Amino acid sequence: MNPLSQRMRDARDKAGLSQGELARRAAVHPTYISHVENGRRGLGHEALARVAEALGVTSAYLLDGEEASDYRSAGSALVEARRLSRMGEPRAAAEVLRRVDVSGLDIDTAARFGLALAETLDLAGDLEASIDALETLCGRLIESRRYPQAAYAAMRIVMALTEVADLHRAVARGEHLLAQLPASAAGSDEVVRLESTIIWAYIARGDTTYARYRGRQLLAHTRQHGSARAVSSVHWNLAFVDDALGDPDAALAQLESAIALAGTDEIDRDLPRLRLDRALLLVSVDPPRAADALADLDAVQTALEVGESQIELARAESVRSRVWLLLDDPVAAQRHAARAVELLREGVRRDSASAHEALGDAMLAQRSRPEAVKEYRSAAELLDMISSGRSAAVLWRRIGDRLRVAGDDDERVVEAYGRALAAAGIRGTLPAPPPHAG
Numbered sequence: 001m002n003p004l005s006q007r008m009r010d011a012r013d014k015a016g017l018s019q020g021e022l023a024r025r026a027a028v029h030p031t032y033i034s035h036v037e038n039g040r041r042g043l044g045h046e047a048l049a050r051v052a053e054a055l056g057v058t059s060a061y062l063l064d065g066e067e068a069s070d071y072r073s074a075g076s077a078l079v080e081a082r083r084l085s086r087m088g089e090p091r092a093a094a095e096v097l098r099r100v101d102v103s104g105l106d107i108d109t110a111a112r113f114g115l116a117l118a119e120t121l122d123l124a125g126d127l128e129a130s131i132d133a134l135e136t137l138c139g140r141l142i143e144s145r146r147y148p149q150a151a152y153a154a155m156r157i158v159m160a161l162t163e164v165a166d167l168h169r170a171v172a173r174g175e176h177l178l179a180q181l182p183a184s185a186a187g188s189d190e191v192v193r194l195e196s197t198i199i200w201a202y203i204a205r206g207d208t209t210y211a212r213y214r215g216r217q218l219l220a221h222t223r224q225h226g227s228a229r230a231v232s233s234v235h236w237n238l239a240f241v242d243d244a245l246g247d248p249d250a251a252l253a254q255l256e257s258a259i260a261l262a263g264t265d266e267i268d269r270d271l272p273r274l275r276l277d278r279a280l281l282l283v284s285v286d287p288p289r290a291a292d293a294l295a296d297l298d299a300v301q302t303a304l305e306v307g308e309s310q311i312e313l314a315r316a317e318s319v320r321s322r323v324w325l326l327l328d329d330p331v332a333a334q335r336h337a338a339r340a341v342e343l344l345r346e347g348v349r350r351d352s353a354s355a356h357e358a359l360g361d362a363m364l365a366q367r368s369r370p371e372a373v374k375e376y377r378s379a380a381e382l383l384d385m386i387s388s389g390r391s392a393a394v395l396w397r398r399i400g401d402r403l404r405v406a407g408d409d410d411e412r413v414v415e416a417y418g419r420a421l422a423a424a425g426i427r428g429t430l431p432a433p434p435p436h437a438g
Helices: 003-015 019-026 030-037 045-055 059-067 069-086 090-098 107-123 127-143 147-163 167-180 189-205 208-225 228-244 248-262 270-282 290-307 310-326 330-343 350-365 369-384 390-406 410-423
Strands: none
Touching (some): 003 019, 003 045, 059 069, 069 090, 069 107, 107 147, 127 167, 167 189, 189 208, 248 270, 270 310, 310 330, 310 350, 350 369, 350 390
16 A cells, blocks of 8 residues: 555545545545555546545645645644743744644644644633634534544633633533534543533533533443543543532542543543642542642642643642641742742633632731732732633632731722622622721
8 A cells, every 4th residue: 555545544534434425525436436545546636636625634645644845844833832832932832833824734733733722822821812723623623524623622612711711601612512513423532521521611600500410411321331531531520510519528539530530541631630630629628638639749740740731730839839838838838829820920810810819828827918918909800800600709709708817908808709799690789898996
């Protein structure tokens, strides 16, 4: 089999087409496709163009593969973008990737570039541009019938929208994209993970009862028809349901199940992220298990650094800050919280508010009340920029509690509690605080 024949067969398999389906789309005889794939015939210029279009690749790719000039220049751009990201210059990395003309690439290679661009835009704090890149990519993948890849891109869209707390849009887009996938794709790892992520968005929006119902249905179905990894994904998101319902012990049990099913040979970032979430829950249970949380954080630190996600590294630093507060070392807590704030200096996201909150807690533990109030107010300003929902309501309530303990103005404390009520969808006005005695 010559290289063109192999590339043509591989592209047809990725497109999910039979030889007969490809022949119909390319307006050639099925026997002709068979002969080309077996190396008995070549492709004429016109037939080559029609076959390439039907496969979602370019003629240059079928002829020369990744040795084609478009692929060589694109590969160089990807290497340069990765170098810039490692140097802490995600904006420059995004510009390098934006200059790549993906029209000359096959859909699968173009998808890798689309995901890389979305990641660098996310790291640069431009989440809306990242979402736009994912939307464009998801549309192309659905059109090309790359349904598992499309489900993965859709999952990333829902995650990003939830991250910026645009919760109604996260749910609506997730459900819309899920409905565009055919029934034949249901049960695949990527589609289960998409639906699990939609459940997470429902939780963040405050629809915990519905999220629990749908999550249990999905778990029962996935246990029968899905892989261990898919079942792990459902347990992972059910942990958020239990946590939202105020049961961190049940949430911890869900995460333990997710970790056990994920195994130890995950090729992506699932296992480190699972253990990071477990570390957060370990400081939330009663009594807190600070030492166990610290052990989890130490175990995943290298994987998080290799993954180069500033968001996940910042989350780890925020959790470390909470751990060191529990271990009565506010100086170490301040150091880690400050690092989290620095990592999230670009963009507006819920994690940024949490990082400032953690830094405020560390300052308050050192009796630095003015500095603590400053950090809590920074957290409040960030919350002003994100949409309402359960997660915003919880954060506003915590900020109100901290502002009160730190001795901030009564008006600001009441305002924070009012914001918590509004974010939770409760209408009304809190009464003004009574004047100070004396």
